[in-house]
Amino acid sequence: MRRKDLYALLLIAFLIVLYPWIFEGNKYFISILVFLGINSIVTMGLCLLMGYAGQISLGHAAFFGIGAYSSGILTSQYSYHPVVAFFVGIFFSALVAFFVGKPTLRLKGHYMAVATLGFGEIFFIVFNELIFLTGGPSGLSGIPTLTFFGQVLEGTAYLYLVWGFAFLLLIFSLNVINSRVGRALRAIHGGELAANAMGVDAARYKVQVFVLSAVYASIAGSLYAHFITFISPSSFGLMPSIMFLMMVVIGGAGTIWGALLGTAVLTSLPEYLRGLEDFEVLAYGGILMVVLLFMPQGVLEGMQKLLKRMKKTAKRSL
Amino acid sequence: MSLASQIIQFFFTGLNVGSIYALVALGFTMIYNATAIINLAQGEFVMLGGLIMVFFTAVLQIPMYLGFFLTVAVVTTLGAFFERLAIHPLKNASLITLIIITLAGSILFRGIAMLLWGRDPYGLPPFSGGKPILIWGATLQPQFFWVLGITGCVLIGIWFFFNRTLAGKAMIACSFNAVAARLVGINVRKMVLLSFSLSASVGAIAGAIITPITLMEYDRGPLLTLKGFAAAVLGGLGSGAGAIVAGFLIGILESLGAGLVSSGYKDALALFVLLIVLWIKPSGLFGSAEESELKKF
């Protein structure tokens, strides 16, 4: 598996370098790729939590929001340096994740799902109500763009920044997955009873991976804030949380590559639905249902199985 | 208005709102009792109840009482379809998949509602006209009594169903041990279908009776689902009576909180209750810890 990972990594690196060059100047495509990178960071973390450790979070957009608002508020209202705001966001996300995660991850199945739904909603309400801080439903504008030695990071440069982060985090994730910790997480997923019996402190690891996934989301949130320079609570509510979940599940919740695939599919989907905004919610619900009913292992495995079947019929007809 | 009569006013509002939470919680409990599934689309049944009734009465100009029954019939059918199309095929799937499929269902219903009704809230005329009634300094619309009255009837009906009919008891048996239930001749598939249909009915009724007071829009579902679940868990998942008491309790607390403290955060109250209950005593006020261990999840 490690060699396959390496090839995939090289492919992604290649694409990252290549795409901006191909779409030179095409702001529209560049921005889609930036959002793809940002979403991928969130889903990578969520995949570690859901795909590998087997837990569930239906409120992850809250952490995305904590990162975005930390960066947004501290840089625009209080003139802090973006890097400081970035770390403040991470700190808060980790803190919240720790205190929320500890009691929540002890819960089983449905209870955990609804608890995460609940706290996700609570944060959405907080983002809406703390108007003096967040600007409330009207949002927070005037978030400064990032500069690097005087150069404003926009367009292609921002693309490289986001995907630089995404790439590094991908390597970090792969390292964790292919290690003692990764196996411990998968053991928890495979059977918490046996995992504990083999000395894996399941409770501790679950909280750790939850905190880690919150940190990923916070990083993504900060990058998001400085890119679009205006944020509002609607980007951090129920539907975004469900979107992130869908990206992980649809691609194939089992692996990080599946999550990336799902992210790519669902990030580009709104572009195909341009003008059909009324159908957007319906489309997402429909897609999720179809995938769950017909390709429960996710699109990645569904496609792999399809390819296998196509190969078989091709061989037979030869 | 004096503080006392304000509090009484909030209390009555809380009773109305609490009725809805109680009915949603009841819907959860019914499905959970038959299948051990938590139906995250529960709130959408309420939303559909309200909006479809608007369609029948405002668009098709059908008289209220007829529209009411038609609405319940339509939503019940939707609930049954949902079970057949989305739940039944996945009966052997993992828990996470089941959770997500009901989530997907709720998104689907929301999407269709947005398409058909748009994002604006809709209202209904009250079931009967008449002047507001003054009790202890608080003003009560006639609809208030409709809400309480119909809720009461539903609760009695459901109680009767579960405690006095064979079908009801059969449903409870299914949640404890589907295999054993099958072995004694209970048609588990039918029970599951029935539970979803009944839940949809209850939800639709809730939606229809509350819309004259609070209006209804396409995305009311998720918060109702969460608050209804909070009530179901607070009351002890699996205990219908507990769910109902808890529903009213949460409604009253929320209303008092909104009126006396802050209305912006009122939704957060029920959510806090949810989290506190889950974190400290998932078996709720009236459930037993052992019983919740025994249930499937």
Added chain:
Amino acid sequence: MREEILRAENLQKSFGGLRAIDALNFAISQGQIKSVIGPNGAGKTTLFNLITGIFPPSDGILQFNGQILNGLKPHLIAQLGISRTFQNLQLFANMTVLENVMVGRHTQTSAGLLSTGFRLSWMKKEEREIEEKAFAELSFMGLEDKAALEATSMPLGEQKLLEIARALATYPKLLLLDEPAAGLNIRETEKLCHTIRKIQQRGITILLVEHDMSLVMEISDELLVLNYGRKIAEGPPREVQRNREVIAAYLGEETGDA
């Protein structure tokens, strides 16, 4: 007199009104193979669960090498050196055969989130060791050819051996085997007998729950007989075999039956 490795004093476990374990006193000596036997419902699996910390005793003391086990969580008990297999197989179906055993190395290794994420050099060395030692346990159990297979794709007999390999990878001082021979045929049981002896030769103390009497008699240094949660006999197999109460428990009182 050999050292005691595990001791139970006045051990009790009640579930509501039911006394699953009642006033149980026994000890296991370092290096021996001790089998717990008794009719169904006698409390054997409850005893295992008490020792491994799945639930705490209602009363009494469980001591392991002087350390009190009462109230310790399962993963801590595993770290102390007690490992187990499960009656109804708890393999990690989402992992390969080798990976299952590698999880067993968890208590003896220490790389955490950051050291694995940043792939520090000492962590890489630890990883290599984990794989080597896990593989060694697989070979010990004769499963080295199956290392890359999905754990649950093997036949039942081999899955049971895999669980033992996984437990051995923790380098336990005390190994609890919960009905290891269940579902095995005669040849497999013989092989198991041989394997358990080899495990004992490594210096590991073994506590066995088993229904297969031939295996139990063949391999045990001592027996512990439970009935209705109480100890009715403890001692070498030959002795216990002749114990009247034991015979009665298994065959039923001849005069009492209708």
